[in-house]
Amino acid sequence: MTDTGNASERDFWSGPSGQSWVTSQEEMDTQLAEVADLVMRHAEPRKGERILDIGSGAGALSLMAAEAVGPTGHVLATDISKPLLDCANKRGRDLPQFQTLLADAQITDWPDMDYDLAISRFGVMFFADPPAAFANIARALKPGGRIAFAAWAPPSDNPFWKIPTQHAVAHLGQPPKIELNTPGPMGLADVDLACGRLAKGGLIDVACRVETVQLRHPKGARAFANLCCRISAAKRAISHFEADSAAQKAIEDAIAADFVQFEQPDGGCAIPASINLLTARKPH
Numbered sequence: 001m002t003d004t005g006n007a008s009e010r011d012f013w014s015g016p017s018g019q020s021w022v023t024s025q026e027e028m029d030t031q032l033a034e035v036a037d038l039v040m041r042h043a044e045p046r047k048g049e050r051i052l053d054i055g056s057g058a059g060a061l062s063l064m065a066a067e068a069v070g071p072t073g074h075v076l077a078t079d080i081s082k083p084l085l086d087c088a089n090k091r092g093r094d095l096p097q098f099q100t101l102l103a104d105a106q107i108t109d110w111p112d113m114d115y116d117l118a119i120s121r122f123g124v125m126f127f128a129d130p131p132a133a134f135a136n137i138a139r140a141l142k143p144g145g146r147i148a149f150a151a152w153a154p155p156s157d158n159p160f161w162k163i164p165t166q167h168a169v170a171h172l173g174q175p176p177k178i179e180l181n182t183p184g185p186m187g188l189a190d191v192d193l194a195c196g197r198l199a200k201g202g203l204i205d206v207a208c209r210v211e212t213v214q215l216r217h218p219k220g221a222r223a224f225a226n227l228c229c230r231i232s233a234a235k236r237a238i239s240h241f242e243a244d245s246a247a248q249k250a251i252e253d254a255i256a257a258d259f260v261q262f263e264q265p266d267g268g269c270a271i272p273a274s275i276n277l278l279t280a281r282k283p284h
């Protein structure tokens, strides 16, 4: 693969972190269901359209898009991680309109002007060179083609990031910080910067709305805390410090105690989340 600066992300998502997401795919898709709904609402896919899902992971959003475009349309789920894409492939194998492509979206040589719409749920914050990546995605769009991407707003607006990180740091110390607006989960955290990067990629009518959705776990605060120790916020510190099971349990206990405030009458847990919803289109 050409050196795009994305090798560390490829390795991260192809190694234990990607594998862990595959194992927990149902739990993750339940957690992030309202984010997928948000993207779909703004993307407005139509029957027969051709859609590119960037950083599709295990394919939840791609499968929703495939359902929306129907058998006369086409959805290409594309990701840099083989284990995640294999999972997507398995889930979509019975749909003739669904395909997968193992690729770095920043440089993939897809055909010019082939797609009506590019979508993503949290798959576009990791590029080493965001304007180059967005230009490459724009190249794949037909004139007038649309974009709808969801990215995290800053951790200060997201208890899902803030609370687990605080407890992990309190127990283990500070791992390398997740910097805002650099490649990583917070890569498009600043709305003005994010819009600027899409515009630099040649897109127009760029807009970013900060939307609130609920992140859900049907089994409540303890189960949600456990998930945070396996994927995303607390997991980064746990991996960095190679925390033993006693430390992991202490972190999980502390997160669960804080997450109780988000428990619902039905026993599930719903954590409000701020999402940067980016839309744009390619000029005619």
Ligand SMILES: C[S@@+](CC[C@H](N)C(=O)[O-])C[C@H]1O[C@@H](n2cnc3c(N)ncnc32)[C@H](O)[C@@H]1O
Residues within 6 Å of the ligand: 006, 009, 010, 013, 014, 032, 054, 055, 056, 057, 058, 059, 060, 061, 078, 079, 080, 081, 084, 103, 104, 105, 106, 120, 121, 122, 123, 124, 126, 127
């Ligand atoms: C947070 S996960 C989101 C996965 C999926 N969209 C979802 O919501 O379930 C981020 C995804 O972006 C992918 N990714 C990161 N950098 C990429 C790149 N340069 N090109 C394509 N995919 C990339 C990762 O492999 C990972 O699957």
